[in-house]
Amino acid sequence: MEVMTCGGLIFNKCSKYKVFVKNTSSSSLSHPYSMESRLAAELVHFLVTVIEELITCGLSHSYTNGGSQNDKGLVIGLWNPAKFFTYTHVPEDSTSSFQYRTHLFQSSSAEIKSLASDPKNAVIFAYIGDSIYMYKNFSIWQNKSSSISLLYKGISSSFGKIAFDYVSNNIYWCDPLLQWIAMKPAYNLNHTIYKVILQKDLNYPEGLALDPVNRFMFFSDNGPNPRIERVSLDGQDRETIVFVGLIKVIALSVDISNKKLYWTDYGKHTMEVSNYDGSSRRVIKLINFGFMADLVYYQGILHLVSSRQKGVYGFNVISGLQLYGRTLNFGQPYAIAVYDAETVRTYKDPCNTMACGQLCINAKSGPRCLCAEGFKLASDGRNCAGYNDCQNVYLSTIHDK
Template sequence: MIRIHQTLVVLTLLVGLAHSFDWDVVVGALNKLEFYNNGALVHSEDFGANLSIEELVHDVVHNRLLIADINKNQDTLIFSFNIATKELLPLVKRTLNNPFQQRIHSMAYDPVTEKLFWTDSDTISWFSLKPGFVNNIYGTTLIEFDLSTPFGIAVDSCKGYIYWAYDVDGELNTIEKVPIDGSDREIVLEVNMSSIYNLVIDQQTRKMYWTDDVPTGRDKTFSINSADLNGENRRTLYIDPERNQPRALSVSKDSIYWVPLNVDIHNIWKIPKNPTEDTKPTAVSASSWYTAAAKYNIEDQIQGIQGCESLRNLLPKIGN
């Protein structure tokens, strides 16, 4: 019996080692996940007809990806995928009688409250991933909108706020925030005659990053912008000369990644978080893509900053 037990332990360890690999960004491409490290493909997962990936976010604490499915023939809207065990689990079900009307625009995960937030055509909703929590299987509505669609959504886990980009009739575009309980809605930043998309928050720099349309005659290019979390010190970090507007944006310890909307470009791109005027983006040559998420460890997020005990408390206790 002891030998059998020891054999099972060894097999378990070997399986864990076989599934472990280093990566810095994962790309979602319809039914596939592709993991890259320093620009090289290191691992891929093919889900076949079971999944069509539209959005994804990384839960670094539990080493899992939270994936929005665009496959309207499935009754599940959001899945979780454990990177180590390869277990794919359904989380949130589709709500509408006509599932073709339901589409997730953006997702964000808060490791402190263990809640997943997302935007669709006129709401921000949430779903708890805490073990034992009894959820509404369709998610719970946090905020409903009357005027227009919320796009990018991001979480400030240090302070407990949700931020989102909001396009009001194409005339007044805002970045707004509320505490995670949904109270006391506040406008953080207003931008006239542009479209804000792909909002992300970096705890380490205490900044938000987003993409913005830049009109150029008949065409539009885009810019990547940053600002403090109170809307001050706004800065344009990069203006794209090729009009390859992003469909997704993500941030890591050192870089900002984006996925171009143009399906003919089989690259995702990255620039440093604090670029100079001469900085050129670096390509990560993905075979295919639709969205992406960068890996960003909790240790790196809180390095050198004060007043973020909520994230610091998630780190493993030394000696345990």
């Protein structure tokens, strides 16, 4: 059980505002009133203290070392001006609460192209411009971050998506113009530690979705022969699963429990679904929202954003019925992510047993150590060695034991 403290109060992070104990001095018990009066007085004093501490410490919806099981919502990336827009609950239909918060960027011209979330660590990952950033200590309710870190810089000018492996804590991205898919440890701020895991026979990779539990990656290649492919998280075991009747698939999402793959085809104006192997494919709905920039699956609903219509919409994945639609008058939405700590807290990372020097991927065959670009795996299968042309010497990285 995870707890957090503030001013002597101890809170259960898995239960909203639940207080377990308050340290009180022995002198507070030596009160001249009756037992009942003393207890009542202590209770009132205690509740007042709780409220004061909550206000002072900002614990109502802000967390210092991870998300809350009760912190759920949608995070949307807007352009013109650039901002994070969050719904403080995940909408289910038109009667849902659409309370929201906004957080303006310092640069109003920033282009938020893709989002991914790690609520268990209170983090939002954002692909902005040519870089991937990590927003730490993020809160759906306050919609702000106490610090921002640059993870990677140098993505070509395009609309490739990012995705987060919440089991092994790796971030993946598509680079359509460089024609590759790459990854890096999400919490390693060394920009040079990244790995291109897929490049052969790629034309224009854009859409990206991960199933870290079943160890699959899905991506769309919008080249001359558009297709959707499935590979293991290390880029191996590659298989084309959909290759007929596609024009331009920009966004993908997965239902891990039922092993379903969802996508929007911008060229056909369709929202579609298939099994993980491409079978049982069907059109969920024909939609005409212009540029369908992004979508995300969550508990039987597909949430979609349209930059042209400046809207966010929810659709039932079985019937295609539109459950809600909201116009966003604050900017153009290009990215959307679900923020729900409850769905990612129960998985153990197999890479914790590997002690890899640079990178670890939970591949189909199990956890596997890899090395960043410019390095090769050493003979021990864990550490990495590279060649420095400037100094004409070999370099190595050794994992600290």
